[in-house]
Amino acid sequence: MKLYSTLISLFLLVGSTSTPLLAQPTHEHHHGCRYTKSQINMRAPTPAERIQFTNSVQRSDTIDILNYDITLEITDFTAKRIDGSCSVRFEPLLEDVTSITLDLLNLPVDSVTYQGSLIDYLSDSTKVQVLFSQELATENSYEVTIYYGGVTTVAASNFGGMAFENGIAYNLGIGLGDNPYNFGRGWFPCFDNFVERATYDLNIISSGDRKAYCTGTFLSEEPYEENKIIRRFSMSQPIPTYLVGVAVSDYETIDYIHEGQYGPHPVQLVARPGILAQTEAAFEFLPESIDLLESWYGPYIWERVGFVMTPRGAMEHATNIAYPTTSLNDGPSFGMNRLMAHELAHHWWGNILTLSGPENMWIKEGNAEYGAHLFTEFLEGKEAFVNQVKSNNLRVLRTAHIQDEAYHPLSGIPFEHTYGVHTYEKGAAMLHNMRAYLGDSLFQLGQKAVLDHYAYQSINAEQYRDHLTLATGVDMTDYFDAWIFGIGYANYELETMQVTPNGDAFEVQLGIQQKLLAATDYHRNAPVFVTFYDDDWNSETIKFMTSGEFSSHTTSLPFNPAFAVINDQQELNLGRVNRSFQIYEPGQLSTSSVDVLVISATAVPDSAYLNVVHHWTAPDEALDEPNIQVSSTHYWSIRGIFPEGFDLLMNLQYKGGEGQFDNDLAGETDEDLILIWRPTVDSDWEEYPFYNKISTGSSGFIQVLSVLQGDYAFANGAFDPVNTQEVEAIAPQVLISPNPTSSQAQVEVQLAQGAAPIRLNVYNMLGQLLQTFEYPEVSQLQVELDASQWDNGLYILEVQAGEARKAVEWLIQR
Numbered sequence: 001m002k003l004y005s006t007l008i009s010l011f012l013l014v015g016s017t018s019t020p021l022l023a024q025p026t027h028e029h030h031h032g033c034r035y036t037k038s039q040i041n042m043r044a045p046t047p048a049e050r051i052q053f054t055n056s057v058q059r060s061d062t063i064d065i066l067n068y069d070i071t072l073e074i075t076d077f078t079a080k081r082i083d084g085s086c087s088v089r090f091e092p093l094l095e096d097v098t099s100i101t102l103d104l105l106n107l108p109v110d111s112v113t114y115q116g117s118l119i120d121y122l123s124d125s126t127k128v129q130v131l132f133s134q135e136l137a138t139e140n141s142y143e144v145t146i147y148y149g150g151v152t153t154v155a156a157s158n159f160g161g162m163a164f165e166n167g168i169a170y171n172l173g174i175g176l177g178d179n180p181y182n183f184g185r186g187w188f189p190c191f192d193n194f195v196e197r198a199t200y201d202l203n204i205i206s207s208g209d210r211k212a213y214c215t216g217t218f219l220s221e222e223p224y225e226e227n228k229i230i231r232r233f234s235m236s237q238p239i240p241t242y243l244v245g246v247a248v249s250d251y252e253t254i255d256y257i258h259e260g261q262y263g264p265h266p267v268q269l270v271a272r273p274g275i276l277a278q279t280e281a282a283f284e285f286l287p288e289s290i291d292l293l294e295s296w297y298g299p300y301i302w303e304r305v306g307f308v309m310t311p312r313g314a315m316e317h318a319t320n321i322a323y324p325t326t327s328l329n330d331g332p333s334f335g336m337n338r339l340m341a342h343e344l345a346h347h348w349w350g351n352i353l354t355l356s357g358p359e360n361m362w363i364k365e366g367n368a369e370y371g372a373h374l375f376t377e378f379l380e381g382k383e384a385f386v387n388q389v390k391s392n393n394l395r396v397l398r399t400a401h402i403q404d405e406a407y408h409p410l411s412g413i414p415f416e417h418t419y420g421v422h423t424y425e426k427g428a429a430m431l432h433n434m435r436a437y438l439g440d441s442l443f444q445l446g447q448k449a450v451l452d453h454y455a456y457q458s459i460n461a462e463q464y465r466d467h468l469t470l471a472t473g474v475d476m477t478d479y480f481d482a483w484i485f486g487i488g489y490a491n492y493e494l495e496t497m498q499v500t501p502n503g504d505a506f507e508v509q510l511g512i513q514q515k516l517l518a519a520t521d522y523h524r525n526a527p528v529f530v531t532f533y534d535d536d537w538n539s540e541t542i543k544f545m546t547s548g549e550f551s552s553h554t555t556s557l558p559f560n561p562a563f564a565v566i567n568d569q570q571e572l573n574l575g576r577v578n579r580s581f582q583i584y585e586p587g588q589l590s591t592s593s594v595d596v597l598v599i600s601a602t603a604v605p606d607s608a609y610l611n612v613v614h615h616w617t618a619p620d621e622a623l624d625e626p627n628i629q630v631s632s633t634h635y636w637s638i639r640g641i642f643p644e645g646f647d648l649l650m651n652l653q654y655k656g657g658e659g660q661f662d663n664d665l666a667g668e669t670d671e672d673l674i675l676i677w678r679p680t681v682d683s684d685w686e687e688y689p690f691y692n693k694i695s696t697g698s699s700g701f702i703q704v705l706s707v708l709q710g711d712y713a714f715a716n717g718a719f720d721p722v723n724t725q726e727v728e729a730i731a732p733q734v735l736i737s738p739n740p741t742s743s744q745a746q747v748e749v750q751l752a753q754g755a756a757p758i759r760l761n762v763y764n765m766l767g768q769l770l771q772t773f774e775y776p777e778v779s780q781l782q783v784e785l786d787a788s789q790w791d792n793g794l795y796i797l798e799v800q801a802g803e804a805r806k807a808v809e810w811l812i813q814r
Contacts, residue, residue, distance in 0.1 A: 044414065044415055044416045045179050045415050045416075056103070056180065056191070056192065056193050057193050057194075057195055057357065059101065059191055059193075059196075060191060060193065060195050060196045061093065061094075062092070062093055062094050062097060063090050063091070063092055063093060063097065063100055063191075064090060064091045064092075064093055064196075065088060065089075065090050065190070065191050065196055065197075065198040066089045066090055066091060066141060066198055066199070067087075067088075067089040067198055067199045067200065067201065068086055068087070068088055068089075068188060068190060068198055068199075068200050068201070068241075068244075069086065069087040069089070069200075069201040069203075070084070070085075070086045070087075070188050070200065070201065070202050070203065071084045071085050071086075071203040071204075071205075072084035072187070072188075072203070072204055072205065072246075073205040073228075074169050074204060074205065074206055074212065074246075074248045075205065075206060075207040075210075075228065077164050077167070077169065079151060080151055080152055080163075080164040081149065081150060081151050081152070082107075082149060082150070082152055082162060082187060083148075083149030083150075084147075084148070084149065084205075085145050085146060085147045085148070086145070086146050086148070086188045086189050086190075087143055087144070087145040087146075088100070088102065088143065088144055088145075088146070088189065088190075089141055089142070089143040090141065090142055090143075091138075091139070091140065091141045091142070092136045092137065092138050092140070092142075093138065094138065095135065095138060096135055097132075097135060097136045098131070098132050098134070098135055098136070099129055099130060099131050099132060100129070100130050100144065101127055101128070101129040101130075102127060102128050102129075102130070102146070102189035102190055102191065103126065103127055103184070103185035103189065103190055103191065103192040104123070104126070104127060104128050104146070104148065104185055104188070104189040104190075105125070105126060105153050105161075105183075105185045105186050106125050106126075106150065106151075106152075106153040107148045107149065107150045107152070107153075107187075108123075108148060108149070108150050109121065109123045109128050109146055109147065109148045110147040110148060110149065111147045112128070112130050112144055112145065112146050112147070113144065113145045113147075114130070114132070114142070114143075114144045114145075119131065119132070119144065121146075126185075128146060128148075128189055130144050130146075146189045148189070152164075152186060152187060153186055154186075155172075155175030155176055155177055155178045155183060155186075156175075156176075156177035156178055157175075157176040157177035157178075158312065159172055159174070159175070159176045159177075159312055160172050160173075160174055160175025160176055160177075160178060160181075160183040160186065161175055161183050161186030161187070162186050162187040162246075163311075163312070165311040165312070166311045167249055167250070167272070168247060168248070168249040168272075168310055168311060169246075169247070169248040169249070170245075170246065170247035170248070170249075170308070170310040170311075170322055171183075171186065171187055171244075171245060171246055171247075171317075171322075172310075172312065172313065172315045172322055173241065173242030173243055173244065173245065173315055173317060174242055174315060176419060179415075180192065180193070180358075181242075181358060181418065181419075182194065182240070182241060182242045183242060184240075184241025184242055184244060185241075187246075188241075190241045191241070192241050192242075193240070193241075194240055194242075194354050194355055194356065194357055194358070194458055195240070195354070195356065195357075195458040196240060196241070197238035197239055197240055197456055197457075198238055198239075198241075199234075199235055199236050199237070199238055200215065200216060200233075200234070200235040200239075200244055201232070201233075201234050201235075202214040202215065202216060202232070202233040202234075202235070202244075202246060203230055203231075203232050203233075204230065204231055204233075204246060204248065205224050205228055205229070205230045206228065206229060206231070206248050207227050207228045207229075208227060208250075209250045210248050210249055210250050210251075211229070211231060211248065211249075211250075211251055212231045212233075212246060212247070212248045213231075213246075213247050213248075213251060213253075213268075213270045213306075213308050213320060214231070214233040214244075214245065214246045214247075214320060215233065215235050215239075215243070215244045215245045215246070215317050215318050215319055215320045216233040216234050216235030216236070216303065216318075216319060216320075217233060217234050217235070217236070217303045217304075218231070218232075218233055219232040219233060219234055220232050235318065235319075237301070237302065237318070237456070238456050239318050239351060239456075240354055243316065243317055243318045243350075243351055243354075244317060244318070245308070245315070245317025245318070245320040245321070245322055246320075247270070247308045247310055247320070247322065249272055250272060250273065251270045251271065251272060251308070252270075252271065252272070252273050252276055253268055253269065253270050253271075254267075254268070254269040254271075254276065254279065254280050255267065255268050255269075258286075258287045258290055258305070260290055260291060260294055260300060261291060261294045261295065261299075262294060262298075262299040262300070263299075265290060265300055265304065265305050266303070266304040266305070267286065267287075267304065267305045267306075268304055268305070268306045268307075269283055269286075269306075269307050269309075270306070270307065270308040270309065270320075271308075271309040271325075272309065275309065275325060275328065278328050278331075279309060279328055281331050281332065282327070282328040282330075282331050282332055282336050283307065283332070283340065284331075284332040285332050285337055285340075285379060286305070286307075286340060286344075288375075288378065288379055289337070289340055289341045289344055289375055290305060290344070291378075292341070292374060292375050292378040292379075293341070293344060293345055293347075293348065293371055293374075293375070295444075296371070296374055296444055296447065296448075297345070297348040297349075297371070297447055297448060297451060298348070298448040298451055298452065300347060300348075301352065301455075302318060302319050302347055302351070303319055304319050305319070305344065305347075306319045306320045306321060307320075307321045307323045307340075307343075308320055308321065308322060308323065309323055309324075309325045309328070310322045310323065310324065310325070311324070311325065312324055313327075313343075314327075314339055314342075314343045315343075316343050316346030316347065316350055316351060316368075318347065318351050321343045321344070321346075323339075323340075323343065327339050327340075334376075337372075337375060337376070337379065338372045338375070338376070339372070341371055341372040341374075341375035342368045342369055342371065342372040343368070344371075345367065345368040345371030345372065346364060346368045348367070348371075348451055349363065349364045349367035349368050349371070349451075350364035350365075350367075350368065352451050352454075352455050352456070353450070353451060353454040353455060353456070353457055353458065353459055354457075354458045354459075355458055355459065355460070356458045356459060356460040357460075358413075358415055358418040359411065359412050359413055359415070359418075360411055360459075360460050360461055361413065361418045361419070361423045361427075362410040362411065362413070362422070362423050362426075362427035362430070362484075363459065363461070363464060365419075365423045365424050365427055366410070366423065366424065366426070366427020366428050366430060366431050367427070367431055367447075369424050369425065369427060369428035369431075370427075370428040370431035370432060372428075373385060373388055373389060373392070373428060373432070376388050382569075386569055386570050387593075389429075389432055389570045389573065390570050390577060390578075390579070390593050391593060392425050392428060392429055392573075393429050393570070393573040393574075393577060394577050394593055394595075395421070395425055396421060396422075396425045396426045396429050396573070397489070397517075397575065397577065397616055399421050400420070400421040400422050400425065400426050401518070402659075403420055403421050404417040404420040404421055404422050405417070407487040407488050407518040408422050408487060409484065409485050409486060409487050410422060410423070410426060410427060410430060410461075410483070410484045410485075411460070411461035411480075411484050411485055412485070429573035430483045430484065430573070432570075432572070432573055433479070433483055433572050433573055434468075434476075434479060434483075436527055436529070436571045436572050437474070437476070437479045437526075437527060438468075438472055438474055442472040442473075442474060445471060445472060446467075446468045446471045446472040449467060449468075449470075449471030449472075450464060450467050450468060450471070453467055453471075454467070461480065461484050461485070464480075465477065465479075465480040465484070475525075478523065478524045478525040478526065479525075479526075481521075481524075482519075482521075482523040482524075482526065486519055486520065486521065487518055487519060487520065488516060488517050488518030488519030488520070488575070489516070489517040489518065489519060489573075489574055489575030489616070490514055490515070490516060490517075490519060490522070490523045490526065490574055490575060491514070491515040491516070491517060491574050491575035491576045491615055491616065491617045492512055492513070492514055492515070492528050492546070492566050492567070492574065492576075493512070493513045493515060493566070493615070493637075493681060494510065494511075494512060494530070494564055494566055494681065495511040495512060495513045495550075495681050495682070496509070496510065496511035496681070496682065497509070497510055497511075497561070497564055499560060499561060501560070502556070504558070505556045505557065505558060506556065506557045506558075506559065506560050506561065507554065507555075507556055508532070508554065508555050508556070508557055508561060509552070509553075509554050510530065510544070510552065510553045510554070510555075510564075511550065511551075511552055512528060512530075512544070512546055512550070512551050512552075512553065512566075513549060513550055513620075514526075514546060514548065514549050514550070514551075515575070515615070515617035515618070516575070516617065517575035517616050517617050522547070522548050522549050523546075523547075524547040524548065525545060525547055526545070526546050526547070527543050527544070527545055527546075527571070527572070528543070528544050528545075528546050528566060528567075528572075529541055529542070529543050529544075529566065529567055529568070529569070529571040529572070530542055530544060530564050530565070530566055531564065531565045531566075531568035531569070532557055532559075532561040532563075532564045533561060533562055533563055533564070533565070533609065533641065534559040534560055534561060534562050535562045535641060537582075537609055537641065538559055539568075540557060540558075540559075541568065541569070541571075542555050543571075562641055563611075563639050563640065563641065565578070565580070565611045565613075565639065566613075568580060568611070575615070575616045575617050576613055576614060576615045576616055576617070577593055577594050577595065577613070577614050577616075578594060578611065578612065578613040578614070579591065579593050579594050579611075579612055580609070580610065580611045580612075580640075581599075581609070581610040581611075581612075582607065582608075582609055583601050583604055583607065583608040583609070583610060583646075584604065584607050585601070585604055586600075586601050586602060586603065586604050586769070586772075587600065587601055588600045588601075588769070589601065589610075591612065594612045594613065594614045594636075595614045595634075595653075596612060596614070596636065596650060596651070596652060597651040597652065597653045597701065598649070598650065598651035599612070599648055599649070599650050599651075599707075600648065600649045600650075600763075600769045601646075601647075601648055602647045602648065602649055602761055602769055602772070603645055603646060603647035603759075604646060605643055605644065605645040605646065606643035606644075606645075606646070607643070608640060608641060608642050608643055608646045609640045609641040610638070610639075610640040610642075610648070611637075611638075611639050611640050612636065612637070612638055613636065613637040613639075614634065614635075614636050615634055615635050615636070615637065616633070616634050617633075617634070618630070618631060618632045618633060618634070618635070619631065619635040619685075619711060619713045620681075625685075625717065625719060627717045627718065628676070628685070628715050628716070628717040628718075628719065629664075629665065629715060629716040629717055630676065630685065630713055630714075630715045631662065631664065631665060631713050631714045631715060632664045633661055633662065633664060634661060634713075635711055635712060635713035635714075636652070636711065636712045636713070637710075637711050637712075638650075638707060638708075638709055638710060638711075638712065639709055640709065642709065647706055647707070647800070648704075648706070648707035649703070649704065649705060649706070649707065649761075649763065649769060649798075650703075650704040650707045651701055651702070651703050651704070652675070652701065652702040652704065652712065652714075653699075653700075653701050653702075654666060654670065654673065654699060654700060654701070654702065654714055655699045656668070656669075656670055656697075656698030656699050657698050657699065660698075660699070662699075662714055665714055665715065665716045666698045666699065667698065668698060669697070669698055670693075670695050670697070670698050670699070670700060672716040672717060672718075673693065673714055673715070673716055674687055674693075674714070674715050674716070674717065674718070674719075675687070675688045675691045675693075675702050675704070675712060675713075675714065675715075676688060676712070676713050676714070676715045677708070677710050677711065677712050677713075678710050678711050679708070679709065679710040680710065681711065683710075685713070685715070686719060687719045688704065688712065690704065690705040690706045690805055690807070691703060691704050691705060692705060692796060692807055692809075694794075702714070703763070703796060703807075705796070705798050705805065705807045706800070706805055731752065731804055731805065731806045732749050732750060732751050732752060732799050732801055732804055732805075732806045733748075733749070733750040733752070733806075734747070734748070734749055734797070734799050734806050734808050735747070735748045736797060736808060736810050739809075739810060739811060740811040740812065740813040741787045741810065741811070741812050741813070742787070742812075742813065742814045743786070743787055743788050743814075744784055744785070744786060744787065744788075745784070745785050745787055745810070746782065746783075746784055747760065747781070747782070747783050747784075747785055747797070748780075748781070748782050749780060749781040749782075749799055749801075750779075750780045751778075751779050751780065751801050751804065752804065753804065754779055755777045755778055755779040756777055756778075756779075756801040756802045756804070757774070757775065757776060757777050757801070757802075758774070758775045758778060758781050758799065758800070758801050759772060759773070759774050759775075759799075759800040759801075760772065760773040760774075760775075760783075760785075760797060760798070760799060760800075761797070761798040761800065762785075762790075762795055762796070762797055762798075762810075763795060763796040763798065764790075764793065764795055764796075770790065770795075773785070787810075787812045790812055791812070792812055792813055792814060793811075793812060794809060794810070794811050794812075795809070795810045795811075795812060796808070796809060796810065797809075797810045
């Protein structure tokens with residue numbers, strides 16, 4: 001039967017348990033754009049800024065920048081000052097061009113020359129406009145040189161621009177908190193947008209024992225005045241301004257050649273002497289990362305693989321990735337490997353091709369983040385990969401719409417949420433879905449084809465979709481409409497499964513229902529993966545193509561399926577989270593990935609297979625009870641292969657209050673909240689007979705004291721009492737004396753239906769099984785329990801006698 005207790009303070013009563021109230025999956029976020037964005041307040045651009053962005057991009061339709069030749073003296077670390085020049089070679093694309101306007105942030109211009117002579121210009125704190133005396137001819141190239149210098153400006157977030165920090169001068173090409181994000185303008189005059197590409201010559205003057213390391217091929221190092229050197233680099237592949245990197249310090253290097261799938265790759269790790277060994281150790285798996293990314297995305301086309309250690313990062317500067325030294329601390333750990341692979345993956349997604357504008361940031365960031373997931377699969381195996389994908393999907397479901405303030409499409413993300421959870425984590429989740437739609441071989445083929453076709457160009461989502469379709473032969477329209485241009489998520493439920501023997505085979509008829517979380521339209525031509533299990537745990541996974549709310553499917557199996565699971569191996573990221581367990585002995589299971597606070601296997605006479613699904617969509621209300629309000633937000637499905645005598649305890653958490661998951665049922669109070677259950681999807685809901693509610697007001701816990709297979713949901717209201725009367729009729733009578741207990745307690749049990757073996761289970765209020773006591777077959781029992789071994793707090797004593805059960809509260813207080 002159900003038991004209710006309202007606690008003024010759960011935490012005061014539970015005592016000194018060390019288990020957290022809500023376990024969360026581990027997320028090691030990289031200390032780059034995504035991490036920094038979450039620490040600052042981003043804002044939407046003003047109307048004037050939007051016009052400025054548009055004009056900035058439209059300049060690239062009028063003038064094509066061919067090359068920047070930058071000579072800078074970076075020696076004044078005290079004043080944080082740079083001085084030098086930038087020669088800009090360009091070609092007019094239209095007639096009537098009489099000026100060129102370049103972005104340059106807070107660096108005063110001394111003079112401008114053209115064809116060896118001074119030329120007129122206008123400048124302010126954000127730009128310099130060079131004025132020509134006559135129209136420039138198309139098909140001709142021209143060059144102007146801007147002489148400038150001053151104290152550099154760092155982006156408002158401290159991520160972006162040319163910074164002087166901890167004895168290192170370095171730039172980061174994206175300025176978070178600034179409009180626009182591109183931040184090449186922080187150290188040289190340029191067209192600072194995502195679409196303009198040019199080549200670069202970098203000539204950096206340093207002093208003392210400091211040296212410059214830059215994007216591109218190292219050409220030479222020469223003396224330059226007293227105690228100074230100049231180091232020259234050339235980037236002959238066209239890249240946008242934000243991908244150009246420079247770092248100056250007393251650096252040393254680790255250099256080697258890695259033989260990749262497509263040939264040798266020079267590798268250079270740049271770090272200060274004190275952390276050189278630490279850097280080498282942390283990048284232990286860099287060669288494997290190169291191999292993995294080449295296998296999925298094609299040849300690494302750049303001159304070298306380069307990482308330079310900087311105080312802040314990470315930023316995917318071509319061949320010279322700015323990498324945060326803090327990521328080295330734990331060696332080649334999961335977080336280190338993930339960030340390393342993410343930034344390297346940008347040399348395909350973001351460097352080979354970039355995006356038409358920030359509204360399509362998912363193209364590079366989602367692909368780079370999924371590249372890190374693929375590296376986990378390559379390095380640690382399928383199980384670790386699936387766990388990472390599941391953890392990522394759970395983070396998206398929990399936080400994307402909150403941190404980014406709404407459910408957004410990936411393509412068309414609002415400017416102020418460019419570097420949010422949607423772009424990175426949901427972007428990666430949707431690339432995983434693309435892989436499921438296409439299958440591994442076509443996904444690999446399509447990704448390589450897009451990169452090859454749009455090399456050194458910028459693309460939008462429509463171009464991405466159309467070329468994937470062309471390259472793979474699979475129409476990707478429905479995928480993009482659902483997961484890229486649409487909002488929210490689909491979820492799928494196995495409505496029916498009918499099995500008919502047919503010779504040595506078994507014919508299976510399935511009914512699948514599609515549900516929606518914040519989405520507006522049902523997905524069409526979408527794959528759904530169903531895994532069938534027999535009693536011996538043999539399994540087979542079959543892909544079915546579904547459209548609309550309801551779909552029917554048939555298949556043939558070589559075994560009689562005992563049960564079936566949708567999305568068992570996280571083939572898709574959906575509006576649900578799930579996990580399977582193989583259970584061989586009593587104990588607590590790890591369940592944070594399915595939003596179940598605790599599951600404990602309390603009796604395991606033989607091995608069991610358990611599947612838990614948390615649906616982030618509403619259950620169907622198959623009820624004839626007008627006074628019952630079922631949750632409109634979520635429910636759980638518990639299925640598996642349970643041997644006779646197998647038993648579980650489960651602890652579910654509900655959260656009421658504004659903005660919380662269960663606000664529809666417990667907005668102000670959980671007084672009427674109950675737990676309902678159905679054994680199959682087509683059964684009626686009923687109140688579950690064995691649970692205990694622990695309330696803290698509008699939030700709390702539901703302890704399911706014996707878990708039966710079926711679906712579980714929260715509801716408000718009251719059922720006809722006939723069910724609870726039936727349960728009460730067979731429930732044992734239990735008395736604890738004294739209660740509260742300071743040391744010893746007498747427990748008396750009287751069975752209602754004759755003698756049976758009796759088990760006493762003691763649980764804390766987190767649902768953890770603390771101890772079990774077993775007694776032979778009796779009709780009544782009187783025993784003494786020692787409470788001194790447990791801390792002060794509220795506990796649950798559960799009595800099991802065959803099918804009969806009873807749970808009572810036990811307060812230990814000294």
